[in-house]
Structure formats: C-alpha cells, structure tokens
Amino acid sequence: MATKVLVPLLGEGVEEVTVTKWLKHEGDTIQELEPLLEVNTDKVDTEIPAPAAGTVLKIVAQEGAPAKVGTILAFIGKPGESIESATAMPVKASPPARQAAPVQAAPGGQAPAPQMDHGFISPVVSRIAAERGVDLSRVRGTGLNGRITKNDVLKYVESAGPGIPAQTQASGGSIRSATPGAGDQLIKHTTIRRQIAEHMVMSQKTSPHVLSVMEADMSRVVTDRAANKAIFERDGVKLTFTAYFIAAIVAGLKAFPMTNSSWTEEGVLVHAAINIGMATSLGDEGLIVPVIKGADNLSLLAIARSVNDLATRARTKKLQPEDVRGGTFTLTNHGIGGSLFAMPIINQPQCAILGTGAIQKRVIAITDSSGNDAFSIRPMVYLSLVFDHRILDGARADAFLMKVKDALEHWA
Numbered sequence: 001m002a003t004k005v006l007v008p009l010l011g012e013g014v015e016e017v018t019v020t021k022w023l024k025h026e027g028d029t030i031q032e033l034e035p036l037l038e039v040n041t042d043k044v045d046t047e048i049p050a051p052a053a054g055t056v057l058k059i060v061a062q063e064g065a066p067a068k069v070g071t072i073l074a075f076i077g078k079p080g081e082s083i084e085s086a087t088a089m090p091v092k093a094s095p096p097a098r099q100a101a102p103v104q105a106a107p108g109g110q111a112p113a114p115q116m117d118h119g120f121i122s123p124v125v126s127r128i129a130a131e132r133g134v135d136l137s138r139v140r141g142t143g144l145n146g147r148i149t150k151n152d153v154l155k156y157v158e159s160a161g162p163g164i165p166a167q168t169q170a171s172g173g174s175i176r177s178a179t180p181g182a183g184d185q186l187i188k189h190t191t192i193r194r195q196i197a198e199h200m201v202m203s204q205k206t207s208p209h210v211l212s213v214m215e216a217d218m219s220r221v222v223t224d225r226a227a228n229k230a231i232f233e234r235d236g237v238k239l240t241f242t243a244y245f246i247a248a249i250v251a252g253l254k255a256f257p258m259t260n261s262s263w264t265e266e267g268v269l270v271h272a273a274i275n276i277g278m279a280t281s282l283g284d285e286g287l288i289v290p291v292i293k294g295a296d297n298l299s300l301l302a303i304a305r306s307v308n309d310l311a312t313r314a315r316t317k318k319l320q321p322e323d324v325r326g327g328t329f330t331l332t333n334h335g336i337g338g339s340l341f342a343m344p345i346i347n348q349p350q351c352a353i354l355g356t357g358a359i360q361k362r363v364i365a366i367t368d369s370s371g372n373d374a375f376s377i378r379p380m381v382y383l384s385l386v387f388d389h390r391i392l393d394g395a396r397a398d399a400f401l402m403k404v405k406d407a408l409e410h411w412a
Contacts, residue, residue, distance in 0.1 A: 002077035003052040007067045010041055011321040016068050017041045018151070018191050019061045028056050030076065037073065040191045044288070044319045048073070055079050064191070065142055066149045128153050128198075154194065192286045203348045207263065208389040211343045214401050218359050218379040220411040232304060242333050243304035245356050246276050248407035249331060250296050256400040260328050262349040263390050277327035277347060278307065280314045281336075288314050289347060291327040335359065341382035351391045354404065355384035381408075 007017055017039040024030050024037070035047040036056075054076045061073045075083045128150055129136055139156045141148035180186065189197075203209075221244045232239040253260040253274050261270045274296040277289040290310035295303060313319050330347040335358035344355045362380045367373055383404060387397045 002057055002075040002081050002083040003054065004072050005036060005048070005051060005074040005076060007039070007069045007071050007073060008048065009069050010039075010046055011325070014041050014069065014321060016066050017046075018066050019063050019073070020045060020191055021063060022059060023047075024050075024056050026056050026059055030054065030056060039067070042321050042324050044321050044324055045317050046321065050076055052076050057081060057083055064151060064155070066151055125150050125153055132157050150198075154189075158188075190285060192282070192288075196286045199348070200345050203345050206348050207346060209343070209346060209386050210389045210394070210397070212385045212387070212394065212397055212401055213341055214383050214385075214398075214405050215380050216383055216405040216408045217364070218381050218408060221408055222359075222379050224411055228300075232301060235301065235305075237301060237305045238308050239300075239304050240307060241356075241359065242278060242307050242331070243300055244408065244411070245331055245333065245354070246278070246292065246295055246303050246307070247300055248404045249276060249329060249354060250274055251407040252400045252403040253329060254296060255403045256396065258392060258396060259352055259387070259400045261351045261391055262328075263351070263388060268391055271328040273326070273328060275326050275328045277324075277330040277350075278310065279330060279332035279344075280311050282315060288319070288324060289327060289330060290314050290319055290323045291325065293326060329353070331356065335381065341384045343384060344386050346386055346388060352385060352387040352397070352400075354401075355386070357382040357384070 010017065018041070019037060020040045021038040023035050030036060030050045030053065032051070032053040033049045036050045037048050038045050039048055040046070055078065057075045057077050057079075059074045061067045061071075067073060077083065125136075125148055128134070129139075132153065134153055134156060136148060136153075139148050139152050142152055218241075221241065225239055225241070225244070229239050257270050258268065260274055261268050263269075273294060275291050275293045276295045277291045279287050279289050281287050290313070292298070292303065292306045292310065295306075298306065310319070310323065313323070327347065327350060329350055330344075330353040332342075332344045332353060333356045334342050334344070335356050338358050340357040340360070342355045342357070344353045346353050359379050359381045361377050363375050364378050364380065365373055366376045366378075383401060385397060385401045385404075392400075
C-alpha cells in the first residue's frame with residue numbers, strides 16, 4: 001500500500017502550512033529522508049523529507065496552497081501501485097451551517113453565482129475579502145471540507161482581474177486599484193511578501209502607533225567596539241553595533257517592564273522573559289524577525305554570537321519556526337542601509353519597536369569639564385521608538401527611550 005506523506009507538526013501552535021515548492025515531481029524516485037518539498041510557516045521555509053523510499057505516485061497539495069497539519073501532501077510507493085484506497089481524507093464534523101449572505105449583482109451585468117453556505121470563515125479571510133471587495137460566494141474553497149482560505153481569496157483577486165470591483169471602501173473613502181499600462185511588469189507576490197503585507201496592515205489597524213525620536217552619542221560604544229572587535233573575532237564572533245543596541249534595549253526593558261508587554265482585552269500582559277526580535281533583511285524576498293531568547297541573561301559576547309547565528313541562518317533559509325516565535329520586543333537596524341531615522345511598524349502583539357539609524361559624525365554642542373560650551377564632532381545615532389499608545393503614554397515611553405540612550409552613552 002502506498003505511503004502517505006502528511007503535513008508534520010512543525011512546532012507548538014502551528015496548525016497550517018503553505019506548500020512553497022515541490023523538490024520532486026510525480027514519477028520521480030526518492031530515497032527515505034531525502035527532501036521532498038518545502039513548506040512555509042511564520043515566513044520560515046522548512047524542508048519536508050520523504051517518509052519512505054520509492055516513487056512519487058501522486059502530489060495532492062499544489063504549490064501555493066495551504067495544508068492543515070495531518071493532511072495528505074503526496075503518496076510514495078511502487079510504480080503502478082494503486083492509491084485509491086489510500087486517498088480518502090479524514091473527514092471532520094462540518095461546522096454548523098450559517099445563513100448565506102445575500103449575493104450582490106456581479107459587475108458588468110453578469111449573472112451572480114448561486115448562493116451557498118461558506119461554512120466557517122476565519123477573521124483573516126473575512127478581513128481580506130472586505131478589503132478587496134470580494135463576494136465570497138464566488139470563491140471556490142480549497143481548504144478542508146471546502147473551507148475558503150486566505151490564499152483562495154487572494155488567488156481569486158489575481159485571476160478575476162476586471163471582475164473585481166475597482167473600489168474598496170475603507171475609512172469612509174475609497175481605494176482604486178492600479179491599472180496596468182503599456183510596458184508594465186507584474187511581479188507575482190511570494191508567500192513571504194503576502195505574509196509581510198498582511199502583518200503590516202493588521203498591525204496598523206490593531207493599535208495606535210506613536211513615534212518618539214531621540215539621538216544618542218555613540219562615542220563610548222564606538223571606542224569599546226574598536227577595542228574588542230579583534231578579541232571577539234578570535235572567538236569566531238563578529239561584533240556589530242546591533243549587539244550593543246540589543247544590550248541597551250535589555251537595560252531599558254528591565255528598568256521599564258511595561259514596555260515588554262502585550263495588550264489583551266483583560267489587561268496588559270507584562271512578559272517575564274525578555275526575547276528580542278531583530279529584523280533581518282532577506283533582500284528582494286522581504287524580511288524576517290528571528291528572536292534572541294532570554295537576552296537579559298546574555299553577555300555582550302553571547303548576544304553578538306546569537307546575532308551572527310540567527311542572521312546567517314535567516315539568509316541561508318535554515319531557521320526553524322521556533323526561531324521566529326516568542327518575541328516580546330523588536331529592534332530594526334534600518335541604519336545599515338543609510339537611513340537616518342524611520343517610523344517602524346509594531347510587530348504585533350508586542351508593545352513597541354525600536355528603529356536605529358545610521359551612525360554619523362555630526363557637530364554637536366557640549367559642555368566641557370570647565371563648564372564652557374563648545375562644539376565637538378561625535379558619532380551620533382537617531383533612536384526611533386514606535387509604541388502602542390493603549391499601553392504606554394508619552395512620558396513612560398520617553399523614559400524607556402532615555403534609558404536606552406543612557407545605556408549607549410555611558411557604556412562601561
């Protein structure tokens with residue numbers, strides 16, 4: 001009997017993955033534990049190995065399609081082996097029927113599709129459908145028991161073209177979709193790009209974003225890094241400014257724990273662990289935020305080692321789903337690209353995110369040891385804190401940011 005290839009449990013809380021790439025095709029031979037396909041969850045690509053050796057008889061889940069944990073992806077067996085008896089999918093009890101929404105007339109005078117019960121519609125699917133003006137009665141569901149998934153809605157929007165309403169009502173106004181012109185090129189969205197877009201829009205709609213900016217004198221950090229860079233390299237660690245920023249954030253979170261929190265309907269959840277996410281660019285593919293767990297228990301050397309490890313594995317697609325979960329605060333070092341300051345978007349459900357700009361030598365006014373004012377050239381950096389105004393007010397947010405600034409300027 002053919003061997004079923006099932007979606008494995010890739011981590012706590014993972015219920016669904018997206019098939020991103022099949023490494024073998026129907027008719028190909030494969031060895032046991034040889035990579036068969038890649039799936040994506042939480043923007044992390046993971047290879048799924050073959051559970052047995054043989055021939056790929058049938059591929060069930062297509063690229064770009066979602067798949068629940070425990071469902072069938074493919075069948076492996078001997079050439080010509082029947083898989084009819086093995087293709088029956090486990091059937092769960094259907095959710096209670098819902099009253100179908102009225103079907104509106106289709107654009108262009110087309111006859112509307114017949115009404116049908118959509119079954120369970122997740123909040124994400126409902127939101128995307130509302131934003132894109134999609135009538136769910138026209139979308140064919142590919143999920144379990146015909147459930148409509150977010151990918152079904154997004155694919156419908158792509159394929160329907162002019163059939164989709166040109167305007168989507170939002171905040172009392174309207175958003176008109178772009179019209180392709182001569183010579184335009186359409187670059188299809190990748191799974192990661194879609195996830196980034198959805199997360200950013202969701203974050204802006206979830207919490208009120210407030211920006212506070214300060215600048216810090218990096219003279220002591222620059223001196224310390226120059227003194228220790230070669231020593232760290234002997235231990236195989238590249239000492240970057242990111243490690244100092246994370247250490248300063250830890251100092252700020254310890255002094256003001258409310259910044260290390262999340263909003264819930266019952267109250268503000270203050271996290272005991274300090275887990276710092278660091279936004280890492282993947283080039284044209286987007287970005288990902290691996291997390292340094294227990295950053296408050298790490299030395300500068302250990303933080304730098306973690307930064308090196310996570311950044312390398314992120315860019316070589318070797319992160320595991322657990323590497324991007326559990327963050328309580330995020331750092332985005334946008335200054336690597338030359339940006340001076342920015343307004344980052346909060347990485348929900350966290351309370352705040354800190355953006356660090358490019359370190360530049362600037363002329364600033366100082367007071368010397370004699371109490372006289374003078375001009376001095378110092379390496380300066382802008383610190384941009386974006387925080388959830390439901391949790392923090394300006395005074396408390398500024399106190400946290402001042403602590404981060406103080407930790408950098410008085411680095412011991």
